[in-house]
Amino acid sequence: MKTHPLTAREQRAWEGYRRMQGLLASHLNRHLLSETGLSDADVVILDALLAAPDHRLRSLALRCEVQWEKSRLSHHLARMQQRGLVSREECPEDSRGAVVRLTDTGRAAVTAAAGYRVAAIRSYLLDLLTPEQVDTLGDISEAVLARLAREDPHRHAIAELARPDPGVRPHPGV
Template identity: 45%
Template sequence: MTEHDVPWLDEREMRVWRRWLRVQTDLQAALGRELSRDSGLSLQDFETLVWLSEAPDERLRISALAERMHWERSRLSHHLRRMSARGLVGKEGCKEDGRGSFVQLTDAGRKALDEAAPEHVRAVRRLFLDGVEGRELEVLEGFLERVLERVAETETETETEVAVG
């Protein structure tokens, strides 16, 4: 494909694309500021605690948590180390295979999550969901699902290329 074959964005598409990028950045920043102010947790802390709270026995293998959060394992390990130092999570070896590790929600982590969740949900509603009217939520959900499917397809294609390459 040459430069002339590229289907460049028209003015409206560019405006929507740039607005989408700004929404991602500004919404995450606003939610992060409010969460930090209200609870001392970062969005990443909160997401980690939520995933653990929803897991059986409030624990997951670190590799499974990394996959769910779409994080590199090394990034998650560094983050978990910081959370562990604050008493929010604990780590234990995997008795089944001896190689992996589990991360466990601690009582302090559960308390932090329980205290942070109500204000965070209010912020999500106020900044995001309250702006959705009528059928827009259904349309938005369908649109986001299609985007995620396309992204997943490119991840699969990349993994296949790496395996074959």
């Protein structure tokens, strides 16, 4: 790892990114929650299940797909299950594992929320950028994600297995 201090240019980029990421996530979450009753965290999980074969994933694959710690996912799924958005079932292939399934209620909720989420993403981010900046943002994201995947190849491999098709997949909710 490089140990020299950040230049003023690098510091500006880092601080801008850090502040933008936090405020953008907060704004998107508040907007989505007020319009749909779903948090952004709910939508992340529901989108992953909506895109999965048969709208179900093993808990481990879901955890890797959303990049959450085991306890965070477990607690959040319990709350979502109480609201009827998901169900948890025993894994037929492995009695130690669990399968998370999208319910009809969850599918209806994430489908209804999709338009609100897209409108907020456009309003708070995409509409402010030129097409070239959108491409650059995509390139930056891919470069960072590729580096992080190399740091934790096991987690990345499991997440890839959870996807129905390798490569880019459409997210019905966004």
